[in-house]
Amino acid sequence: MSVTELIEKGLNGYPLTPTEIEYLLGFPPYSEESFQLMAGASALSRQLQHNEAEVHGQLALNLAPCPEECQFCSFAKSNKIFTTATEVPIDEAVAMACQFEQVGCQAILVMTTANFAFKRIAPYLAAIRARLKKDTPLIANVGDQCADHAEELVQLGVNGVYHAVRLREGIDTNIPPQQRRDSIAKFKAAGLQLGVCVEPLGPEHSDQEIAEMIHYTASLNPVFSGAARRIPIPGTRMGALGTIPEIRQAQVVAITRLAMPHTTIANCTHEPGVLPGMGGASFFWAEMGANPRDTVARTEDGRAHNVSELETMFWELDWKIQHGPSRIWSA
Numbered sequence: 606m607s608v609t610e611l612i613e614k615g616l617n618g619y620p621l622t623p624t625e626i627e628y629l630l631g632f633p634p635y636s637e638e639s640f641q642l643m644a645g646a647s648a649l650s651r652q653l654q655h656n657e658a659e660v661h662g663q664l665a666l667n668l669a670p671c672p673e674e675c676q677f678c679s680f681a682k683s684n685k686i687f688t689t690a691t692e693v694p695i696d697e698a699v700a701m702a703c704q705f706e707q708v709g710c711q712a713i714l715v716m717t718t719a720n721f722a723f724k725r726i727a728p729y730l731a732a733i734r735a736r737l738k739k740d741t742p743l744i745a746n747v748g749d750q751c752a753d754h755a756e757e758l759v760q761l762g763v764n765g766v767y768h769a770v771r772l773r774e775g776i777d778t779n780i781p782p783q784q785r786r787d788s789i790a791k792f793k794a795a796g797l798q799l800g801v802c803v804e805p806l807g808p809e810h811s812d813q814e815i816a817e818m819i820h821y822t823a824s825l826n827p828v829f830s831g832a833a834r835r836i837p838i839p840g841t842r843m844g845a846l847g848t849i850p851e852i853r854q855a856q857v858v859a860i861t862r863l864a865m866p867h868t869t870i871a872n873c874t875h876e877p878g879v880l881p882g883m884g885g886a887s888f889f890w891a892e893m894g895a896n897p898r899d900t901v902a903r904t905e906d907g908r909a910h911n912v913s914e915l916e917t918m919f920w921e922l923d924w925k926i927q928h929g930p931s932r933i934w935s936a
């Protein structure tokens with residue numbers, strides 16, 4: 606099939622095969638074919654979200670050296686960026702969530718390091734849920750140990766989870782990929798919505814690996830998928846491998862959109878930017894607190910973007926902003 610035919614296939618909601626996805630990934634990111642892919646994906650994203658982008662707020666509940674040792678993460682113990690464990694007081698976490706909501710975030714996500722125990726997370730979730738508007742989705746990005754508490758997450762008012770099998774999971778991390786897949790199955794079985802991503806993209810990942818991961822995320826029927834590039838952590842082994850240019854990120858974002866079912870209404874990219882947005886990204890994340898891509902303890906003093914900056918990026922991309930609760934997590 607030609608590129609034009611594969612774009613048509615994606616626009617009509619027919620699944621792309623791993624071979625077709627790999628073929629599309631093989632074009633240079635600045636080629637005419639890649640720009641065709643970005644145009645098709647952008648049109649599809651706008652159609653599925655009524656041309657209204659969203660900006661969600663992510664806040665970290667804790668910061669700790671993590672034994673799961675994902676080499677791309679600043680929390681990995683052996684990366685020695687953070688050496689002491691701290692956690693945000695509950696009232697501060699609630700204030701951060703409410704602040705995000707007040708400035709227009711359509712959904713709030715709380716994040717923890719992998720081993721921050723469910724019993725310690727639960728009081729935060731209860732307190733945040735009690736203060737957010739009833740229809741503002743509350744999302745959790747938590748460790749695999751929480752998958753055994755998936756139904757309790759639902760009872761606490763959590764609407765969904767972000768949980769991804771990362772590229773080279775089990776090789777660049779201490780986590781067996783099957784453990785991540787099992788957790789996703791448990792979260793979904795409890796009725797939690799799922800957000801995923803193809804991440805963290807580096808220059809060492811082959812088109813075949815990326816294609817298989819895009820195809821896997823499509824098989825999960827998530828509320829969103831997307832593509833995120835790795836942010837090199839200075840002084841680390843993986844940091845030395847570098848990252849991919851934003852134009853390649855945009856190409857992968859576009860192909861991911863076209864390969865997803867249309868029940869996956871949203872397409873994510875991280876870190877946010879106008880150029881990756883050209884690939885049809887339809888929502889961005891604002892961040893507060895710790896951040897696995899940052900080397901400062903409060904990312905709002907570092908790499909993070911705030912809601913206003915992200916809304917401006919969407920303006921540059923000629924998107925409108927959705928007002929009110931998220932359509933993505935309410936799908």
Ligand code: SF4
Pocket residue numbers: 671672673674675678679680681682717718719778897
């Ligand atoms: S990505 Fe998560 S599991 Fe991996 S080291 Fe960082 S906090 Fe731990």
